[in-house]
Amino acid sequence: MKKLRSVNIEIALTHLLSRKRQTIVAALGVTIGIAMYIFMNSLVKGSNRYSDNAVFKTTPHIRIYKEDEMSKPLKNDTSQNTTTVIINPKISNISKNLINPVKLLGDIKKQKDVTSATLLVNTNIFYNNGKSQLNGSALGMNIMEGNAMFDIQSTMVDGQLQTLLNTPNGIIIGVGIASKLSLKMYDNLSVISSIGVIKLMKVVGIFKSSNAATDKSKSYMNLTAAQQLQGQGPSFVTDIYVDIKDPEEAPAYGIVLHGLTGYTAEDWQSANELFVAGKKIRTIMFACISWAILLVAGFGIYNIMNMTISQKLNDIAILKATGFPGGDVVRIFVLEALIMGLLGTCMGLLLSSVSINLLSHVYIGADIGYFPIQFEPSVTFQGIGVGMLVTLFAGYIPARKAAKVDPIEIFRK
Amino acid sequence: MDKRVILRTSGIGKYFYDPVKFKVLDNISFEAYEGEFLTLMGKSGSGKSTLLYILSTMDTDYEGELFINEEKITTQKLDQLAAIRNKNIGFVFQFHYLLPEFSCLKNIMIPALKLGKYSREEVEEQAYQKMEMLGVKDQALKPASKLSGGQQQRVAIARALINSPKIIMCDEPTGNLDSKNTQIVFDIFKQIAKEFKQTIIAVTHDTDFAKASDRTIELADGKIISHDLKL
Numbered sequence: 203m204k205k206l207r208s209v210n211i212e213i214a215l216t217h218l219l220s221r222k223r224q225t226i227v228a229a230l231g232v233t234i235g236i237a238m239y240i241f242m243n244s245l246v247k248g249s250n251r252y253s254d255n256a257v258f259k260t261t262p263h264i265r266i267y268k269e270d271e272m273s274k275p276l277k278n279d280t281s282q283n284t285t286t287v288i289i290n291p292k293i294s295n296i297s298k299n300l301i302n303p304v305k306l307l308g309d310i311k312k313q314k315d316v317t318s319a320t321l322l323v324n325t326n327i328f329y330n331n332g333k334s335q336l337n338g339s340a341l342g343m344n345i346m347e348g349n350a351m352f353d354i355q356s357t358m359v360d361g362q363l364q365t366l367l368n369t370p371n372g373i374i375i376g377v378g379i380a381s382k383l384s385l386k387m388y389d390n391l392s393v394i395s396s397i398g399v400i401k402l403m404k405v406v407g408i409f410k411s412s413n414a415a416t417d418k419s420k421s422y423m424n425l426t427a428a429q430q431l432q433g434q435g436p437s438f439v440t441d442i443y444v445d446i447k448d449p450e451e452a453p454a455y456g457i458v459l460h461g462l463t464g465y466t467a468e469d470w471q472s473a474n475e476l477f478v479a480g481k482k483i484r485t486i487m488f489a490c491i492s493w494a495i496l497l498v499a500g501f502g503i504y505n506i507m508n509m510t511i512s513q514k515l516n517d518i519a520i521l522k523a524t525g526f527p528g529g530d531v532v533r534i535f536v537l538e539a540l541i542m543g544l545l546g547t548c549m550g551l552l553l554s555s556v557s558i559n560l561l562s563h564v565y566i567g568a569d570i571g572y573f574p575i576q577f578e579p580s581v582t583f584q585g586i587g588v589g590m591l592v593t594l595f596a597g598y599i600p601a602r603k604a605a606k607v608d609p610i611e612i613f614r615k
Numbered sequence: 616m617d618k619r620v621i622l623r624t625s626g627i628g629k630y631f632y633d634p635v636k637f638k639v640l641d642n643i644s645f646e647a648y649e650g651e652f653l654t655l656m657g658k659s660g661s662g663k664s665t666l667l668y669i670l671s672t673m674d675t676d677y678e679g680e681l682f683i684n685e686e687k688i689t690t691q692k693l694d695q696l697a698a699i700r701n702k703n704i705g706f707v708f709q710f711h712y713l714l715p716e717f718s719c720l721k722n723i724m725i726p727a728l729k730l731g732k733y734s735r736e737e738v739e740e741q742a743y744q745k746m747e748m749l750g751v752k753d754q755a756l757k758p759a760s761k762l763s764g765g766q767q768q769r770v771a772i773a774r775a776l777i778n779s780p781k782i783i784m785c786d787e788p789t790g791n792l793d794s795k796n797t798q799i800v801f802d803i804f805k806q807i808a809k810e811f812k813q814t815i816i817a818v819t820h821d822t823d824f825a826k827a828s829d830r831t832i833e834l835a836d837g838k839i840i841s842h843d844l845k846l
Contacts, residue, residue: 528697
């Protein structure tokens with residue numbers, strides 16, 4: 203068996219070596235195909251990762267909150283002849299408070315795959331400085347837990363998160379609020395909540411996110427401060443933010459958490475539908491382009507193999523006459539295609555690595571910094587696999603034709 | 616002398632369908648013996664080449680039965696036939712059909728490597744022996760395409776001999792050769808048949824060639840008209 207295979211390999215290699223130029227041209231087709239496939243998919247993956255991260259800087263994987271309940275009709279219409287008596291639906295829940303949040307948090311944290319979970323108070327407030335007033339929203343939470351989830355520290359332009367922990371009336375504001383109200387570090391700022399509670403707070407940090415609207419409205423404060431603004435005690439919590447291991451699992455996990463807590467569990471995908479749709483379109487678009495290029499490369503190999511085979515009809519005939527069965531002929535030519543493919547794939551890996559490396563050094567600016575592309579092992583392996591698959595097919599179809607060559611027809615000419 | 620039958624046909628018939636159905640071989644029955652130098656003669660269109668390709672096992676579309684070495688060949692599968700050819704039949708054609716990219720040595724070695732009975736070193740040794748016998752040993756490492764026509768044909772014969780097949784089948788083996796090379800090839804065939812007891816079945820229209828063979832079968836219009844034509 204080993205000897206038999208080595209003859210086939212020897213024949214295939216000799217064929218390839220005696221047509222170096224053709225071999226290289228076919229391999230170059232694959233090179234470009236594979237390089238583009240890996241490059242484009244890395245590009246998509248890199249930019250998806252970047253934009254996912256941007257989303258996860260403000261959105262948790264799953265947000266648990268109490269959905270507004272609508273008042274129900276007093277008497278529901280049961281048959282076609284009766285009418286509903288009272289129809290004046292209104293939001294019927296008075297408070298957005300989650301009941302027994304500490305126990306809920308404990309239960310959630312016990313779930314496997316939950317990487318972090320934190321209690322929050324989400325409240326709408328007005329920022330006042332002298333006569334100027336800005337409306338916005340404040341997140342009351344343990345800032346270190348929040349940082350673990352959203353990496354707030356990386357957006358800070360002034361001050362330390364730690365300071366907030368030691369300053370009960372501290373507040374971290376967006377850079378937009380700071381400039382509009384001309385606030386500096388350690389300035390005082392009066393905050394009025396939607397229910398009219400006024401609280402004097404001290405600026406202990408300023409952040410700048412990638413979203414100007416957020417910078418103009420958002421602030422972080424301690425949980426107690428936010429509870430006080432709502433005129434509530436320490437058991438008042440409006441949201442629980444949960445992060446899980448794999449963000450893609452969020453919708454399924456949301457259902458689990460909904461069952462566990464009884465409250466609405468919104469996954470980040472449904473909170474950002476437009477974003478998710480855009481990502482899908484991008485992924486499909488680039489997949490189409492990279493597959494098209496790969497197919498062209500496959501046709502290149504197909505073409506050259508076809509040509510080779512029609513030039514080698516005599517050789518195929520004599521091989522068959524001297525005892526090589528059709529299967530061996532297929533193996534010889536598929537092997538040739540695969541070697542071309544392998545050669546092309548290796549060069550493609552090199553080319554894609556170089557182009558990824560080049561692009562990753564292109565400075566984009568803003569908070570993106572350098573182009574969000576990097577070497578992606580999974581995409582690379584996929585590229586190798588797909589490349590070899592395409593060459594396998596591109597080689598197999600002409601090889602099968604070669605195996606069907608009737609030696610008598612050749613010899614009789 | 617007790618002659619051992621090496622190839623036997625019984626009632627072989629074959630049709631061509633293009634352009635019209637036409638019986639090209641009709642009830643061909645004959646035997647070829649071990650160590651016999653047999654020639655098939657006949658006018659163009661008599662079906663002699665067609666018969667040879669049926670005997671070679673490459674053509675499977677025929678009626679009747681073919682036996683090689685008392686083994687029934689008819690109805691065997693294609694892969695089995697390939698193995699039978701590899702082991703038992705050597706081919707020499709009018710054109711040499713050497714693989715142009717390979718050295719002469721490799722060309723000769725390929726069928727033996729396919730057979731896989733001997734190691735590569737042994738096969739190489741055997742290939743050199745055959746080349747020496749055919750007087751082309753000094754051409755061994757040249758690419759097949761660089762040789763003269765006579766040399767190429769001798770390399771092709773060496774290739775046919777490498778697996779020591781029971782039968783050598785030839786289709787106009789001297790058709791492209793000058794008289795000097797024809798004589799060389801002819802002498803080689805005689806030697807093979809006598810010394811190695813290998814059977815040679817050659818299609819030819821060269822009367823001198825046929826005259827020198829052990830026996831000549833003459834075909835006309837798809838029928839055997841003489842089992843031992845005297846020329």
